Amino acid sequence: MHSLDIFRHYDRGHWRLAEFSLDGIDRSLVKPEYITLVKSAVMGESNVIAAVHGFMNEFIDDYDFSAFAVIWGYQEVQHHYAFTSYLEAVGESVDSRAVAAMRAPYEPGSTRSATLATNIISELTVNHVYRSVAAWVQEPVLADLLLRAGRDEAAHAREFRHYAAQRLRSHPDELASVLETLYFYTADEKIKHPVSVFKSGLDALSGHETIDTGFQLFLDRMAAHGELDALQSKIRRTFGGLTDLDLSSNGKVRRALAGALG
Numbered sequence: 001m002h003s004l005d006i007f008r009h010y011d012r013g014h015w016r017l018a019e020f021s022l023d024g025i026d027r028s029l030v031k032p033e034y035i036t037l038v039k040s041a042v043m044g045e046s047n048v049i050a051a052v053h054g055f056m057n058e059f060i061d062d063y064d065f066s067a068f069a070v071i072w073g074y075q076e077v078q079h080h081y082a083f084t085s086y087l088e089a090v091g092e093s094v095d096s097r098a099v100a101a102m103r104a105p106y107e108p109g110s111t112r113s114a115t116l117a118t119n120i121i122s123e124l125t126v127n128h129v130y131r132s133v134a135a136w137v138q139e140p141v142l143a144d145l146l147l148r149a150g151r152d153e154a155a156h157a158r159e160f161r162h163y164a165a166q167r168l169r170s171h172p173d174e175l176a177s178v179l180e181t182l183y184f185y186t187a188d189e190k191i192k193h194p195v196s197v198f199k200s201g202l203d204a205l206s207g208h209e210t211i212d213t214g215f216q217l218f219l220d221r222m223a224a225h226g227e228l229d230a231l232q233s234k235i236r237r238t239f240g241g242l243t244d245l246d247l248s249s250n251g252k253v254r255r256a257l258a259g260a261l262g
């Protein structure tokens, strides 16, 4: 099973929260924007439980993918609690009611391939943001944490891509749902992330930081010109490799979708 390879890989080399010397945080370098970003990261990462619950429901007959989802879930909990620990160390916190509001499971996607495709986009997006923010952040402990989490998200994207490719080989009829997912998330001039699509508008979140607060700050303050284009191109390239189609522009995605539907 592929999840055994993943388990071995993680077991050999994965970082641990205990390696972080949170006492070593240089508080004089912690800017208010960093706190907003970390709170936003906590809110995004806290969706892991809803996602694992959704995967368990949707992939009820797929042991290998379910095992991967559990391993993946552990790492996302690690991100959630690593960012939470960082906040604690600098005397900040996230409202636990806002985190609790993230608990309800995700509904199944239109197809399993669409669910896997959505998660590829989610991982690529967070990887991109964490990596860029790590280069901008001057406080070294936070920069290190962002880099490690960012590398994990890149690995997660590769694993979701593996399972999506496998699923598409056995269910080629699900191709249109993958292209629809790609189009939905990359056709606009903004960062669209599954967590905000599915979990916005909850009462417990009003006035609280959400994952969108972080994305907006990212785009406003620190993203070099063309950052969104770079992210969307990377997502289109990944889907091009996954589907063996030329998806290098929005127009091409639309045409491929029309072809898959027709």
Ligand SMILES: [Fe+2]
Pocket: 045, 075, 076, 079, 126, 149, 153
């Ligand atoms: Fe994460």
Ligand SMILES: [Fe+2]
Pocket: 076, 123, 152, 153, 156
């Ligand atoms: Fe991830």
